[in-house]
Amino acid sequence: MSATEGAHPGLNIAHPxxxxxxxxxxxxxxxxxxxxxxxxxxxxxxxxxxxxxxATVGGPxxxxxxxxxxxxxxxxxxxxxxxTFGLASIAMKHDAPRRRILGWMGxxxxxxxxxxxxxxxxxxxxxxxxxxxxxxxYLSSFFALVPLHGxxxxxxxxxxxxxxxxxxVFGLDGRVRINTLRLGLFWHFLDIIWxxxxxxxxxxxxxx
Amino acid sequence: MTSSKADAAREVRSxxxxxxxxxxxxxxxxxxxxxxxxxxxTTFGIVxxxxxxxxxxxxxxxxxxxxxxxxxxxxxxxxxxTLIIALMVxxxxxxxxxxxxxxx
Numbered sequence: 001m002s003a004t005e006g007a008h009p010g011l012n013i014a015h016p017x018x019x020x021x022x023x024x025x026x027x028x029x030x031x032x033x034x035x036x037x038x039x040x041x042x043x044x045x046x047x048x049x050x051x052x053x054x055a056t057v058g059g060p061x062x063x064x065x066x067x068x069x070x071x072x073x074x075x076x077x078x079x080x081x082x083x084t085f086g087l088a089s090i091a092m093k094h095d096a097p098r099r100r101i102l103g104w105m106g107x108x109x110x111x112x113x114x115x116x117x118x119x120x121x122x123x124x125x126x127x128x129x130x131x132x133x134x135x136x137x138y139l140s141s142f143f144a145l146v147p148l149h150g151x152x153x154x155x156x157x158x159x160x161x162x163x164x165x166x167x168x169v170f171g172l173d174g175r176v177r178i179n180t181l182r183l184g185l186f187w188h189f190l191d192i193i194w195x196x197x198x199x200x201x202x203x204x205x206x207x208x
Numbered sequence: 209m210t211s212s213k214a215d216a217a218r219e220v221r222s223x224x225x226x227x228x229x230x231x232x233x234x235x236x237x238x239x240x241x242x243x244x245x246x247x248x249x250t251t252f253g254i255v256x257x258x259x260x261x262x263x264x265x266x267x268x269x270x271x272x273x274x275x276x277x278x279x280x281x282x283x284x285x286x287x288x289x290t291l292i293i294a295l296m297v298x299x300x301x302x303x304x305x306x307x308x309x310x311x312x
Contacts, residue, residue: 036289047300086223188270199259
């Protein structure tokens, strides 16, 4: 059992022999390369945000437009969705009934959509206060950075729907399993971006 | 299938530990800002520190990046990307703040 110690849940695709394990690791490494290039995009938007932060041109400032309550709630929802996706991966690895796998994926989808709804509500509140992207350099960089994460979550939700359909139509064959693993990496990765977002954007803006 | 069941229980426990740690770290970070535990600069330092620790927790418990052999290549890729990101972000901030300073 020591060979699979610490391995990604689900790595035993159908036949848990060494070659299948290695192929899975190679496939997931390719996805890691994509994730890290995505991380570079986010990092540079963070740098832009940091530079633009003082450029409010007499318009809304971070302290006036951010609210700590919704940001905290969004964080809790996203963390919980990562946990439910983890339970889905474990259920998939151990060949649990398909109903349970789909249940955890469905729970993740609902949480992801709830997160998006709250985020859109936040943006609407900001728009109502005149905080629109065209107002200042600070708001332009804010609306380049935060909605890009939201767009990723929306893409993740769409991908979740596609994977749930594939689990129903094709069953848990090798391809469906490995794509679900990729989606898992993507979903957990978005959580890490969100940690940076709530620390650097929301909490920094709200510190007095 | 008892060993598989034991494996599953161990993995669920690992995710649960990660989830609890993440909740605690998030709670501390938001709490530090909400209750203004320290001066602005110190609070921002605390928030950044807690954020970094939480990222490590997520990599370890959710993304299964460990020091073990099975994720060695992934770990090296992540560390190298982190280096590149640190160089680009800090370089951007230093140069543009310096420029800003000179334009004043």
